[in-house]
Each structure stands twice: as structure tokens, then as C-alpha cells.
Amino acid sequence: MAGTPSCQDQAYQPPTGPVSVQPVPETPAASVAGGPAQTHTAYEFVREYMAFLLPRDLNVLWTIGAMLVAVLALMLLSGLTLALTYTPDASLAFTSVETLERRVPFGWLLRSMHMTGATFFMAALYLHVFRGLCYGSYRAPRQGLWGVGTVLLMMVMITAFAGYVLPWGQMSYWGADVAGKAVGAIPLVGNMLERVFLGGDAPGTATLHRMFVLHFTLSFAIVGMVILHVAVLHARGSTSPSGPVGQNRARMLPFHPYFTVKDGLGVVVLAILFTLVMCFWSGLVTEAENYRPANPLHTPADIEPEWYFLPFYGMLQAVPSKFFGLLVSGGAVAILLFVPWLDRGASATFVAGRWGGLRWLPRVALAVLVCSFVLAGLAGRHHVQGVWLLVGRLATLGYYLYFLGFLPFYSRLARKEARS
Numbered sequence: 001m002a003g004t005p006s007c008q009d010q011a012y013q014p015p016t017g018p019v020s021v022q023p024v025p026e027t028p029a030a031s032v033a034g035g036p037a038q039t040h041t042a043y044e045f046v047r048e049y050m051a052f053l054l055p056r057d058l059n060v061l062w063t064i065g066a067m068l069v070a071v072l073a074l075m076l077l078s079g080l081t082l083a084l085t086y087t088p089d090a091s092l093a094f095t096s097v098e099t100l101e102r103r104v105p106f107g108w109l110l111r112s113m114h115m116t117g118a119t120f121f122m123a124a125l126y127l128h129v130f131r132g133l134c135y136g137s138y139r140a141p142r143q144g145l146w147g148v149g150t151v152l153l154m155m156v157m158i159t160a161f162a163g164y165v166l167p168w169g170q171m172s173y174w175g176a177d178v179a180g181k182a183v184g185a186i187p188l189v190g191n192m193l194e195r196v197f198l199g200g201d202a203p204g205t206a207t208l209h210r211m212f213v214l215h216f217t218l219s220f221a222i223v224g225m226v227i228l229h230v231a232v233l234h235a236r237g238s239t240s241p242s243g244p245v246g247q248n249r250a251r252m253l254p255f256h257p258y259f260t261v262k263d264g265l266g267v268v269v270l271a272i273l274f275t276l277v278m279c280f281w282s283g284l285v286t287e288a289e290n291y292r293p294a295n296p297l298h299t300p301a302d303i304e305p306e307w308y309f310l311p312f313y314g315m316l317q318a319v320p321s322k323f324f325g326l327l328v329s330g331g332a333v334a335i336l337l338f339v340p341w342l343d344r345g346a347s348a349t350f351v352a353g354r355w356g357g358l359r360w361l362p363r364v365a366l367a368v369l370v371c372s373f374v375l376a377g378l379a380g381r382h383h384v385q386g387v388w389l390l391v392g393r394l395a396t397l398g399y400y401l402y403f404l405g406f407l408p409f410y411s412r413l414a415r416k417e418a419r420s
Contacts, residue, residue, distance in 0.1 A: 180197050
């Protein structure tokens with residue numbers, strides 16, 4: 001521009017007066033080592049969390065995660081309060097539970113909330129796993145997310161079993177006895193593992209101490225695993241009912257307010273159902289036999305675990321050998337870890353898949369899986385006797401065929417469809 005001196009016209013002029021040296025301000029270590037990411041405030045973290053993008057077509061099955069978090073918080077608060085009065089001793093455990101319900105202010109309410117919460121938590125967790133199988137939430141790049149979730153499922157099941165033993169009623173005692181004998185069926189090390197599990201030859205005070213510590217410790221470990229699960233979800237992103245199309249950034253919405261409102265509504269509906277079951281249908285979550293103190297000399301007519309363990313109990317009984325029954329029962333949960341490698345198909349989903357025109361095939365396979373799971377539970381409830389023995393074996397076969405038969409076939413068909 002005319003009349004404006006350029007850089008070349010301005011020569012450097014050294015200072016003529018005394019030069020004052022200004023101290024250089026110290027740079028915070030966080031800005032040097034980690035950059036702005038390490039200086040974020042809690043407000044900025046919440047703001048970024050609320051701005052997390054999710055596919056806009058997420059259905060009601062995606063609200064189950066918020067329900068699980070709400071029930072987990074309730075279980076932790078009620079469990080910590082119950083632990084203040086519980087005594088892990090074979091001669092005092094049942095009495096301490098009765099004292100809690102009858103003499104501690106609102107003790108009956110706390111225990112009812114804890115027992116009902118266990119049932120609702122396991123039901124929601126099974127639905128969460130079902131949703132993952134429906135929509136292929138285990139496929140790349142979310143194998144790690146699925147693995148963390150499966151480990152979390154195992155931890156919850158172990159915690160639930162330990163909590164089932166603690167009241168030390170008839171079902172608690174004989175449930176621990178059956179579990180100990182199942183562990184004892186392992187060749188070579190079975191007897192040693194049974195003694196470690198029970199703390200002796202039969203369930204007793206040592207068993208209660210082990211179950212109490214296990215239940216208490218794993219409860220907080222589950223919280224850490226939930227945080228890890230959510231962190232991996234934010235790193236890998238959420239799946240969509242419509243597959244890759246729904247994961248397009250242009251088709252996404254921020255978590256708040258769109259999904260916070262939906263999750264909040266889901267938690268409210270859950271709270272209503274929770275209250276109805278706890279107050280009016282408590283028989284759905286309680287076992288009458290467990291309100292009798294443990295008696296090693298009297299075996300109940302029908303020994304059965306809680307409903308959420310019945311499918312695995314049915315698989316355990318459907319196999320003649322105790323050891324192979326234990327393998328089949330435990331493998332029914334462990335096989336979930338290998339689902340990402342059993343199904344290497346494309347990222348099409350239960351709804352959107354059209355494998356060679358066989359749109360109905362994934363739906364039929366999932367229906368068989370669900371029916372097999374339910375029938376295995378019914379067989380376990382009837383102790384796999386008479387016709388239920390055949391039902392239990394067919395249900396076990398149908399359950400494993402989905403993972404070991406259908407998923408590999410499904411993935412090969414998907415690759416063939418992709419090449420064509």
C-alpha cells in the first residue's frame with residue numbers, strides 16, 4: 001500500500017538506553033507435558049460428555065445402559081447400609097438378617113430394594129447382551145468393548161451368587177453345597193478347589209467369610225469396570241440399528257438433550273416397575289425356602305438357584321457327567337468372549353441384513369437362541385427330569401449351535417455377499 005513502509009525499509013535499530021530484563025513466567029507443567037487435555041476442568045469434561053455424538057436412530061434398547069447404572073447405584077448404597085449390620089458367621093448370619101428386617105429402621109425396605117435390584121439388574125443385563133447380539137455390537141472396531149462387557153457380566157454373576165449365599169437360609173446353604181460339589185468334579189485339582197471355595201468339607205462360617213469378602217470387593221470392582229466400559233464406548237463410538245449408515249456423522253445428535261431425556265424416561269419407567277414388583281409382587285424376587293435358617297440335616301425338596309442362574313443350572317444337569325456339565329454350563333458364558341471372532345461378517349445388522357436374500361435367517365437364529373435359553377431355564381427349574389431331560393439337552397444344543405454353527409456360517413455368507 002502506498003505510503004506504508006515495508007519490512008525491508010525498516011532496518012533493525014539497537015536499543016540506546018539501559019535494557020530491563022523481564023522475568024519469563026513459569027509455564028505450568030501440565031501445559032508442557034500433556035497439553036490442554038490435562039488442564040480441562042470438571043465443567044469442560046461434563047460439557048464434552050454431553051456433546052458426545054450418537055446415532056439419531058437409537059431405539060429403546062439403548063436406554064438399558066442408563067437403567068443399569070441407576071440400579072447399580074441403588075445396589076451399592078443399599079448394600080453398604082446392609083453390610084453395617086450383617087454378621088458373616090454360620091450361627092449368626094440368619095439372625096442378623098432377621099434383626100435387620102425387623103428392628104433396624106427401614107431395614108426391611110433396604111433389603112427389599114437390594115433383592116429387587118438384583119433381579120432387575122440381571123434382567124436388564126441379559127437384555128443388554130441380547131441387544132449387542134441383535135445389532136452386532138461386537139464387530140470391529142468394538143471387540144474390546146464387547147470383551148470388557150463380557151468380563152463385566154461374569155463379575156456380576158459371581159457377585160450375585162456370593163450375595164445369594166449370604167442370608168444363610170436353606171437355599172443359600174444348599175446352593176453353596178451344590179456349587180462346591182460342581183467345583184469338586186474338576187479332575188486332579190477339584191478336591192483342593194472345593195476346600196478353598198467352601199473353606200472346609202462343608203459350607204460353614206469360612207464359606208460365609210469368603211462369600212462376604214467376594215461380594216463386597218467385586219461390587220466396587222464392577223464400578224471400575226463400568227467406567228472402563230463407558231470409556232471404551234466413547235473411544236469407539238456407538239453402534240446403530242441401521243448399521244454404518246446410521247453412524248454417519250451427519251446423522252448423529254449430541255447426547256444432551258436428545259438422549260438424556262430418553263434415558264431419563266427409561267429410568268422413570270424402570271422405577272415404576274421396580275416399585276410395583278417390590279411392593280405388590282415381592283414373591284417374584286424372593287424364595288420362601290430361604291426364609292428358613294440353614295439346616296445341614298434337612299435337604300429341601302427342590303434345590304434351585306435364582307431365576308437368572310436357572311438356564312446354566314439346566315445345562316449343568318442336562319449332561320450326565322458332573323465335570324462336562326460344569327464345562328458346558330460355564331462355557332455358555334465364556335463363549336460370549338469369542339463372539340467377535342466367530343462372526344467375522346460385515347457390519348450389517350439384525351434389521352438391515354439381507355444375506356443372499358435370507359433376510360429372515362438372523363431373526364430365526366436369534367429366536368432359537370432366546371427359546372433355547374428360556375427352555376434351559378425351565379428344564380433347570382424342573383430338575384431336568386422326565387421329558388425335561390430331553391428339553392434341557394435340546395436347549396443346550398440349540399444354544400451352542402447359534403454360536404458355533406450359525407455365526408461362522410453367517411459370516412461366510414456375509415463375505416460372499418460382499419464380494420458379489
